[in-house]
Amino acid sequence: MTPLLEVKNLTKVFGGLTAVGDLTFHVDRGEIVGLIGPNGAGKTTCFNLLAGAMTPTSGSVHFKGEDVTGRKSHQMCKLGLTRTFQVVQPFPDITALENVMIGAFVRHGSTGAAERKAREVLDVVGIAHKADTLGRDLTLMELKRLEIGKGLATEPDLLLLDEVAAGLTPVEIDDILTLVRRLNSEGMTFLVVEHVMKVIMNLSHRIVVLNFGSQIAEGTPAEISKNPAVLDAYLGEEEYVA
Amino acid sequence: GETTTTTTAAGTTDTTAAGTTETTAAMVDSVKIASLYPVTGDLAKLGEENVQGLKLAIEEINAAGGIKSMGGAMLELVEADSQGKPDVAISEVERLVQQEEVTAIIGTYQSSVAIPSTQAAEKLKTPFIVSMAVADTITERDFKYTFRICPKADWYAKDQVELLKDLKDLIGLDVKKVALLHEDTDFGESTATGQKKYLEEAGMEMVMEVAYPAAKADLTTEVSKIKAANPDVVLTVTYLNDSILIAQAREKLGMKQLFFDAAGGTIDPEFVARLGAGAEGILTEMEYTKYAAGAEVLNDKFSAAYGRDITGNGAYAYQAGYLIADALERAGSADREAVREALATTSMPTGPTMVLPTAVLEFGPDGQNMSAPLFVVQIQDGELIPVWPAEYAGAEIRIPE
Amino acid sequence: MLRVENVSVQYSAFKALHGVSIKVEQGQIVSIVGANGAGKSTLINTVSGLLRPTEGSITLDGVELTTMSAHDIVRHGVVQVPEGRKLFPDMTVHENLLVGGSHKRARAGRDEALTQVYDLFPKLLEREKQSARTLSGGEQQMLAIGRAMMSQPTILMMDEPSLGLAPIVVQSIFSVIQELRNRGLTVLLVEQNIRHSLQISDYAYVLETGTVALEGTGAAVLADEHTKAAYIGSPTGAETH
Amino acid sequence: MKQMKQYREFLVPLVVFALAAFLPLFLKTYYMHIAILILIWAYLATSWNILGGYAGQHSLGHGLYMGIGAYASTYLALEFGLTPWVGIFVGMAFAAIAGWFVGYAAFRYGLKGAYFALVTIALTEAAVYVVSNWKAMGGAAGLEVKYLGTDPFMMQFDSKLPYFYIILFMTLLAVLTAQWLNRRRFGYRLIAVRENEEAAEAMGVNTLGTKINANVLSAVMTAAGGTFFAQYFTYVGPRVVFGEVVSVQILLFAIIGGLGTVWGPLVGAVILVPVAEIARAELGTQFQGAHLLLYGGVLVFTMLFMPNGIVGLAKSIRARFGKTPDDTMSVSASEGGAS
Amino acid sequence: MTFSLPVILQAVASGLMIGGVFALISIGLTLIWGVMKIINFAHGEFLMIGLYLAYFLVTKFGIDPYLTILITTPVLFFVGIGIFQVSIKPILKHPPMNQIMLTLGISLILQNLALVLFKADVLSVRTRYTGINYHFGGVVVTLTELIAFFGSILATLALYYILKTTDIGRWIRAAAQNPTAATLQGVDVRFTYLLAFGIGSACLGVAASLLLPFYYVSPTVGLFLGLIAFVVVVLGGMGNFLGAFVGGLIIGLTESLGAAIMPGSLSRVLTFGIFILFLLFRPQGILSRRQA
Numbered sequence A: 001m002t003p004l005l006e007v008k009n010l011t012k013v014f015g016g017l018t019a020v021g022d023l024t025f026h027v028d029r030g031e032i033v034g035l036i037g038p039n040g041a042g043k044t045t046c047f048n049l050l051a052g053a054m055t056p057t058s059g060s061v062h063f064k065g066e067d068v069t070g071r072k073s074h075q076m077c078k079l080g081l082t083r084t085f086q087v088v089q090p091f092p093d094i095t096a097l098e099n100v101m102i103g104a105f106v107r108h109g110s111t112g113a114a115e116r117k118a119r120e121v122l123d124v125v126g127i128a129h130k131a132d133t134l135g136r137d138l139t140l141m142e143l144k145r146l147e148i149g150k151g152l153a154t155e156p157d158l159l160l161l162d163e164v165a166a167g168l169t170p171v172e173i174d175d176i177l178t179l180v181r182r183l184n185s186e187g188m189t190f191l192v193v194e195h196v197m198k199v200i201m202n203l204s205h206r207i208v209v210l211n212f213g214s215q216i217a218e219g220t221p222a223e224i225s226k227n228p229a230v231l232d233a234y235l236g237e238e239e240y241v242a
Numbered sequence B: 001g002e003t004t005t006t007t008t009a010a011g012t013t014d015t016t017a018a019g020t021t022e023t024t025a026a027m028v029d030s031v032k033i034a035s036l037y038p039v040t041g042d043l044a045k046l047g048e049e050n051v052q053g054l055k056l057a058i059e060e061i062n063a064a065g066g067i068k069s070m071g072g073a074m075l076e077l078v079e080a081d082s083q084g085k086p087d088v089a090i091s092e093v094e095r096l097v098q099q100e101e102v103t104a105i106i107g108t109y110q111s112s113v114a115i116p117s118t119q120a121a122e123k124l125k126t127p128f129i130v131s132m133a134v135a136d137t138i139t140e141r142d143f144k145y146t147f148r149i150c151p152k153a154d155w156y157a158k159d160q161v162e163l164l165k166d167l168k169d170l171i172g173l174d175v176k177k178v179a180l181l182h183e184d185t186d187f188g189e190s191t192a193t194g195q196k197k198y199l200e201e202a203g204m205e206m207v208m209e210v211a212y213p214a215a216k217a218d219l220t221t222e223v224s225k226i227k228a229a230n231p232d233v234v235l236t237v238t239y240l241n242d243s244i245l246i247a248q249a250r251e252k253l254g255m256k257q258l259f260f261d262a263a264g265g266t267i268d269p270e271f272v273a274r275l276g277a278g279a280e281g282i283l284t285e286m287e288y289t290k291y292a293a294g295a296e297v298l299n300d301k302f303s304a305a306y307g308r309d310i311t312g313n314g315a316y317a318y319q320a321g322y323l324i325a326d327a328l329e330r331a332g333s334a335d336r337e338a339v340r341e342a343l344a345t346t347s348m349p350t351g352p353t354m355v356l357p358t359a360v361l362e363f364g365p366d367g368q369n370m371s372a373p374l375f376v377v378q379i380q381d382g383e384l385i386p387v388w389p390a391e392y393a394g395a396e397i398r399i400p401e
Numbered sequence C: 001m002l003r004v005e006n007v008s009v010q011y012s013a014f015k016a017l018h019g020v021s022i023k024v025e026q027g028q029i030v031s032i033v034g035a036n037g038a039g040k041s042t043l044i045n046t047v048s049g050l051l052r053p054t055e056g057s058i059t060l061d062g063v064e065l066t067t068m069s070a071h072d073i074v075r076h077g078v079v080q081v082p083e084g085r086k087l088f089p090d091m092t093v094h095e096n097l098l099v100g101g102s103h104k105r106a107r108a109g110r111d112e113a114l115t116q117v118y119d120l121f122p123k124l125l126e127r128e129k130q131s132a133r134t135l136s137g138g139e140q141q142m143l144a145i146g147r148a149m150m151s152q153p154t155i156l157m158m159d160e161p162s163l164g165l166a167p168i169v170v171q172s173i174f175s176v177i178q179e180l181r182n183r184g185l186t187v188l189l190v191e192q193n194i195r196h197s198l199q200i201s202d203y204a205y206v207l208e209t210g211t212v213a214l215e216g217t218g219a220a221v222l223a224d225e226h227t228k229a230a231y232i233g234s235p236t237g238a239e240t241h
Numbered sequence D: 001m002k003q004m005k006q007y008r009e010f011l012v013p014l015v016v017f018a019l020a021a022f023l024p025l026f027l028k029t030y031y032m033h034i035a036i037l038i039l040i041w042a043y044l045a046t047s048w049n050i051l052g053g054y055a056g057q058h059s060l061g062h063g064l065y066m067g068i069g070a071y072a073s074t075y076l077a078l079e080f081g082l083t084p085w086v087g088i089f090v091g092m093a094f095a096a097i098a099g100w101f102v103g104y105a106a107f108r109y110g111l112k113g114a115y116f117a118l119v120t121i122a123l124t125e126a127a128v129y130v131v132s133n134w135k136a137m138g139g140a141a142g143l144e145v146k147y148l149g150t151d152p153f154m155m156q157f158d159s160k161l162p163y164f165y166i167i168l169f170m171t172l173l174a175v176l177t178a179q180w181l182n183r184r185r186f187g188y189r190l191i192a193v194r195e196n197e198e199a200a201e202a203m204g205v206n207t208l209g210t211k212i213n214a215n216v217l218s219a220v221m222t223a224a225g226g227t228f229f230a231q232y233f234t235y236v237g238p239r240v241v242f243g244e245v246v247s248v249q250i251l252l253f254a255i256i257g258g259l260g261t262v263w264g265p266l267v268g269a270v271i272l273v274p275v276a277e278i279a280r281a282e283l284g285t286q287f288q289g290a291h292l293l294l295y296g297g298v299l300v301f302t303m304l305f306m307p308n309g310i311v312g313l314a315k316s317i318r319a320r321f322g323k324t325p326d327d328t329m330s331v332s333a334s335e336g337g338a339s
Numbered sequence E: 001m002t003f004s005l006p007v008i009l010q011a012v013a014s015g016l017m018i019g020g021v022f023a024l025i026s027i028g029l030t031l032i033w034g035v036m037k038i039i040n041f042a043h044g045e046f047l048m049i050g051l052y053l054a055y056f057l058v059t060k061f062g063i064d065p066y067l068t069i070l071i072t073t074p075v076l077f078f079v080g081i082g083i084f085q086v087s088i089k090p091i092l093k094h095p096p097m098n099q100i101m102l103t104l105g106i107s108l109i110l111q112n113l114a115l116v117l118f119k120a121d122v123l124s125v126r127t128r129y130t131g132i133n134y135h136f137g138g139v140v141v142t143l144t145e146l147i148a149f150f151g152s153i154l155a156t157l158a159l160y161y162i163l164k165t166t167d168i169g170r171w172i173r174a175a176a177q178n179p180t181a182a183t184l185q186g187v188d189v190r191f192t193y194l195l196a197f198g199i200g201s202a203c204l205g206v207a208a209s210l211l212l213p214f215y216y217v218s219p220t221v222g223l224f225l226g227l228i229a230f231v232v233v234v235l236g237g238m239g240n241f242l243g244a245f246v247g248g249l250i251i252g253l254t255e256s257l258g259a260a261i262m263p264g265s266l267s268r269v270l271t272f273g274i275f276i277l278f279l280l281f282r283p284q285g286i287l288s289r290r291q292a
């Protein structure tokens, strides 16, 4: 079976700087794959390339067996690949419900259907009670949930999560973990970027480690946490348990 | 805050003394006349002089007893501002006719404003006296309510070329090559069209035509283009700010040719006052000159009231005031239809109330004043001295050294 | 030295702090921990003068800061390393540092402070002429701390300095904080990396929905059952770093 | 029942405009003229608002489309005797093309905010100079709609009444369009683009396409207003329908009334047009420029004290008394300073 | 269309001279944009105030036109500060369209205030420097133009030096890039804004005094020059000083060379054409790199 997402020799050069260089990896249907690496390793850039926010300098991206290299964000979204943002990006002047509805409109033409879908999603991410609150008035935790909800509303096959746990307390992180696991068990595939090891080590079936834009390691959480190259470039001396 | 200026001077007693019948006196005690000029915006200065000329006439008419046939009815001026914008002017025509219920409107200075506002007045069947606005088409549309006392654009161009033809006899300058330099709105463009036509008829060669946007920071390049073409004479069409820049460039580039303006910015007293030596020798056309016979009196009155010399703008507006008074006098009513009839049959001979240097003021079937002569003046020692036509000439034309 | 007494803060419709009191003594590292939206940043921003308390007072060695303007508070030595770094992206590393040391009190010892900062972060010296936007996340955090140091603070307040940084960088940031304390600086630290920050703190406050729920030495707070349950989290994922 | 509910949102505009249709019974001719002016500007501002208020792309160059509409119908009528009833659609078609090109060129290269404002202002200013030098279009003198008396076929009337009903109908259509956008997918996408393009794109909104469509829709509507303007005033000139001044005037009413709201542009025009007319009539010639001074003053005052416009102010007052805002499209100015 | 070499040379010379003045007029605008991200549509009207002031100083008090710089500059500085305090400051955080509308309102007010106060007269002065010309081959340049040109260069350099190397300059740049962060470094941001607005306006005082000897003043003089300033600022890259200077020269040359080679008034279309092309394809301006 072809993988859901297949990245081959993906490269992105900014001016003289190679942010992503010759990156090859894949994500299978139903997997949760972690993508880690030092600051500036190229993780967000990689997301931008996958989600169509940027065009790669070279290399290819295949999604559901189709070559999607160079497609625009909105096209990728319609194909079933949606991303969240490292820095939460709500629509501040409309309500949480309407924020999510905009995503729901990808699959639903009528306002009524989109609204029903949006309410369902708000319920799933646990902020149904905030449906009528303006985007600008939500707390960070709520915004992080909204960010996931906006992604979910587009009914993706693959959801890219960029540091959704950053800035949350460990307990709040647990909530997010539970949510992602549940969605995964219902069949959704995830590619997760995160510096919070608790999230990465607990969620990922497989981890891809980047440094200077290219892959330096790949394996299960247990393997990665012992990999000397990863320890040296990223994790440091401390112990991480999966 | 009414915009009306009722000038009831000493004249009122006159009226009663004249013993007009009480019935007529009771019928109307004032007739509303509107002025529609740009009193704000770029051309506010020029608009203002028009209004002042008209005001002066109305004050005199009222002081002299108003409209006698209407029981000494006073003229009441309703001032309106076109802002120099056609759409605003149309709104103002609507307001003046519908709301203020004026008998006639006098305006407008710019042709682009005169064209649509005369049409608006035509729709509303209200007489519109164009005191100043030169585009040919204004009186070429078979309108019944539009009357123009100033010359057409075409005539300015025509007289310019007439003078060029005369230059050989006057000062021995045989004009063969002529260059045109004009601003790019309808004023400049339409006058230039006439210039080209008459130059061709006169067998003179147009060696260069330069048009420029009126708002420009520097016109040296434009003038140097003219200089490079080496014409015998330069015909210009200008507003005030660009005429200043042209004169400066002319001086800077040391051009010795005659510059001959079509009654544009150069007739503004400011032009001579500010440029000093830089303005010397420039020729321009004027609808009016204080050096003309009898004109001195008007100029004295005007400068006493407003502290400056009158130009064609003020003089034609002043004339428009007497024109409407004459029409009302003959119509004997403020009814617009009657006034229109009266205007159409105007025949004002030279005399105390006729300041235009013409034998008689009469309108053609198109509403155009049939003879509105132009003077050519030259700036000599800081004065605008008439130099053409011969009967009004106060001095010889000088060639700049 | 820093006294926050009974401070309440109100965002237009929402009261974020309810009578919070904290004390920070000379040479200490004091931590403030708490859930998202507990009011930690609000507290720091209030001390910095970016927000105005509706009641209560803030003093530094007896000097009233409550109504002082934000830039004056900096000039009095209370300096913040803001959440999210907030550098001047189009200025060089050097220029960023100079801005930090450009108010009147700091200007005198500016050269000295500069040497100190470059001494503490040799990486910054390497990148001296580079514009701030081109730095890596860790370097940016170092620059933010260095820039604050240029103000020659008597008390340094850091809002989530480890946010979004690779574990290896987080470790080095925490060692820098300890190094600063060893050099005699007073630090008020807000962290989401609760275990780590409590470990290095002399004293700690737990904020819950705008009130102080618990206070004590770092070790004591860390040992507290409630803290554990509420902030350190489930046993499924052992605490990271 | 459900059908009813779905269309209930259109009830208010329909009722308001039905009532407005009785106005001529009470108005003198001159007030009819003012009413028509109000509707012209309300219509144009509503058209602008779709791009500027809903999609958040502040065009300062809508004179371009108004000019295209005005010139197209007038030129065709003069040159080929084409009735403006058809010419209006030709103008709209040209405006659609222009709107598409402007939208594509500007948005394709990611122009936003002040940059978009400047490029549009430059385009409409450039249009002034192009038309001024274009002899067939009457050059600087402009074109005059030939006066034919009352001629319904050529959209000319001596009475104000037909003009009033035409523009009333056009404004009703524009308001209904705005109301329709309020609760439809396209409308939501416009707001998404306004609020955060990157996020919108990631959520499947074709932001480029949405913005171009908004620009085209707005341009097409504006052009129709241009044709009406030309027919009503019977004159078009380069500066009259193109250029910065007209463009600014178009959006003035939307801004003062309330950006991105259904009723803002109309409310703005209803209040401001009469003020401007009265100011000009009352103050115009007492001091030169005094009425424009007042105009500038109103503008400054509004921006300082009612940054969300009149409708925005009304809404925040209502919100204070406990009602939740139902007009979700409004933009509010962000509050507070840094220090 | 004739391409005569003397005309082209003259056009280049005149274009450079007036371009220098365009640059000086634009620098204030670019500074204000760079710091506050506000497009000041009243910029041209500030210049008008400067021109009136210089005019009255010359005609009523007989002060040498170039000495008026000592008065116009500080006065414009304070005019800028005053207007900033009452109108710009309260809306610093508002959406750009509100700011544009506000400054448009201010420009309307200033323009018509001038009309009420000074009438619509077009005023100009003839100074003792007028009429002094220099000939370089066939090309003529007046003394007044030369003074304005070099004055502009000097003013630009001075400002550039201040911004690049002094603490005040760094404050201004820091406040521009991140006001909150600047506050947290002890920078008084509001004061810095005030200063920047004042300096941006003061530039127009200098420009007015340099311009008056060969230009004119009327209530609407700012309309056109203000528009030119926008073009120059965009060309140079909004917020970029040296860019504004180069942009000024380019627009000066465009206006004059365009007039030399294009028919009618189409040269103005060229100016707008450059403006539009730059906005579309190089919004970062002529000198700066494209930012992410």
Ligand SMILES: Nc1ncnc2c1ncn2[C@@H]1O[C@H](COP(=O)(O)OP(=O)(O)OP(=O)(O)O)[C@@H](O)[C@H]1O
Pocket (backbone or CB within 6 Å): A014, A017, A018, A019, A037, A038, A039, A040, A041, A042, A043, A044, A045, A046, A086, C133, C134, C135, C137, C164, E292
């Ligand atoms: N638009 C851009 N233009 C130029 N350089 C860029 C751009 N976007 C990212 N970069 C550079 O590319 C590199 C990779 O950045 P990226 O944001 O992908 O890192 P990251 O792995 O997500 O880091 P972090 O963990 O800090 O979020 C960095 O050096 C960054 O400065």
Ligand SMILES: Nc1ncnc2c1ncn2[C@@H]1O[C@H](COP(=O)(O)OP(=O)(O)OP(=O)(O)O)[C@@H](O)[C@H]1O
Pocket (backbone or CB within 6 Å): A138, A139, A140, A167, C011, C012, C014, C016, C034, C035, C036, C037, C038, C039, C040, C041, C042, C043, C192
């Ligand atoms: N500008 C604001 N307007 C209204 N409410 C605000 C504003 N800023 C913060 N709040 C609210 O005030 C409360 C405290 O926020 P604060 O940012 O101080 O929390 P925090 O403890 O720093 O959280 P975090 O860990 O997310 O940084 C939160 O409920 C937040 O939503």
Ligand SMILES: [Mg+2]
Pocket (backbone or CB within 6 Å): A043, A044, A045, A086
């Ligand atoms: Mg990242």
Ligand SMILES: [Mg+2]
Pocket (backbone or CB within 6 Å): C040, C041, C042, C083, C159
């Ligand atoms: Mg915080």
